[in-house]
Amino acid sequence: MTATLTRSALRIGPYEVDPPVVLAPMAGITNVAFRRLCREYGAGLYVCEMITSRALVERHPKTLEMVTFDADESPRSMQLYGVDPATMRDAVKMIVDDDLADHVDMNFGCPVPKVTRKGGGSALPYKRNLFREIVSAAVGAAEPAGIPVTVKFRIGIDDEHLTYLDAGRIAEAEGAKAVALHGRTAAQRYSGTADWSAIARLKEAVTSIPVLGNGDIFSADDALRMMAETGCDGVVVGRGCLGRPWLFRDLQAAFAGEPVPQGPNLGEVARVLRRHAELLADHMGADKGLRDLRKHMPQYMRGFPVGSDLRRALGTVSGFGELDDLLGSLDPTVPFPDEAEGPRGRQGSAGKVVLPEGWLEDPDDASVPFAAEIDSSGG
Template structure:
């Protein structure tokens, strides 16, 4: 299954200075057809793929932040298994004073990436693509960041060569969020900032954070305004859920507010906070958000267990890209599949057990460097074992041994005893990780009384979901 009308062409044009005092940019998709001659004006440019602020992203895939999962070790494994460096599409030279279509294809890492038709005017170029997807770190609490909490400062470290560097922040106080963003900019800690308005866990929502916060529209606007004003050239994006529950949907207002405040892209997990990770994601909400938010990219999230799920989401909703969370647990090959799918290739990764075991070992070794000790790494990796081995015929005794090892060498010795040639198991494109709904969402007292008040809850000083 191939993606419809990909890659999309975005046109970016100057607009009035934003509230931050710097010139803002208005963006809209012109699809993959040749743009009308009046599509571009002076100072406008076209970009092939998805434009996240100044960052061109192709394939349009984002690794969702997951607490205890998306540390540097996991991000590097996902990038490596994807098998491609950031693709760069050759920029077309501007044609002074005239408009002309640009057509053709570029060879990227041995693959052909189509450059869809775009109209150029003076100063307009198609490309380049700067990132082969975005890989976001674990959620970071803004208060913990500005107070330089030791654990938090360790969590925001990136491996050599990680680019772009993406940090997700969680906060409920506009001033603290602004200070955290400014710190990231001033100290060159990241290239992209995502704001969390989707976390459904009680310790976050009971403070009015995560998926609870968009219900307070004025507070949401103040937080976004503070973040964008302090971000400089760094793009600010948001990830959110459809709402608190079916009676308190917030995503359409939140998407419009984000667009108005200069956010570079919005991502929607098509579940409510009450659904947690249970039930089925309702992709129709992504389609409605795409209809309401037209000037910045809209990314879809929820129930992407294989690359074909992503293609179906794009076809059904018109979203500009996808965000992948639990679907890649124990399956970093999903990013290679997504790259192939968005480039129109039917090829899918189906590694034998020997290759899976080899990647497991590399992941464990990377964790040693990330966490700073072999003991911490082997303990942390235990949760990954079941995900990697899902569907494979591996005896209970071997599984038990793999989740009780004390060293990397011991882990390698045990995996050498696995059936190296055992093929990839069928019927594994199914849910992974935690699931289940909640009976209610924990909220601050009186939180639902007035969606327009700007109350600020106590900021958490602990990072992670």
């Protein structure tokens, strides 16, 4: 049975987000095709893939291609990654001047080694003054245009270096319109269990702007439980919607106090998968779109009694005729399996965070790490 919850509307700057649900940016996943597919199931805030500030300022062709929104996508939400206040200011100014987005979310949560070894992502909030300068630069460039800036981060680098309370207070003081906390450290990556109690503590510390919770939301009931247990103002959904865009339908129903629909049978999943293929083809062409679809196949088929040969064929599909034949061979009456519930997507194991040499020596050092800006997006 799904829990019920009394709540006030979530506002991020001028935008009301109802239900209070945000699609987390995921590299290689949350392109315009996937966002449209999810939006067809329910309202919320849908954030594009992470964009690096330097690549945007330098007008990198791949980056500009990633900054694509549907004509009816509103607000247009872009996540920026950066480690240099000056570059971040220039990137946000470009967003304003070129009318590229209506909302900017800043990434200080990425645990990927190629990012943290340069002092970026979830490593950066440890440098409190540098973090403050980056947030201030983005807000200063966005505020005159009325574009809200939000900030996402993790609990800290590891259990010995927690940063989330300072990060939340700094972001609030510098004019961010909301903060979001993934309840894991960088060292945890996506392993183990998210610490929702940290979200509750952040909510107690940050009182004038919304606090959003992220981590281990794989069902509508998870979202309602997180809000009830932590007092957070909204939820950020990442891996839980992989191969399961109808999760946003479930969330919309749950937040409206309505019964959550049963999971789709295999015939409906095949229809959704086919729709995803069409949207990818519209966005990047049929060949590239179907290649991109392959990585989604295991998530769509998860838990269903689909043989290994058919799974392998779906994972190498290269044409729409072939895709239709494969989907047509599925038994459409198979109900949604219990095995498809629960955690999905990458989990992996915890590990030591790769950091720049001497990174932990002085948390007040505001100098920009040498060669810290990565030159491509999607990290």
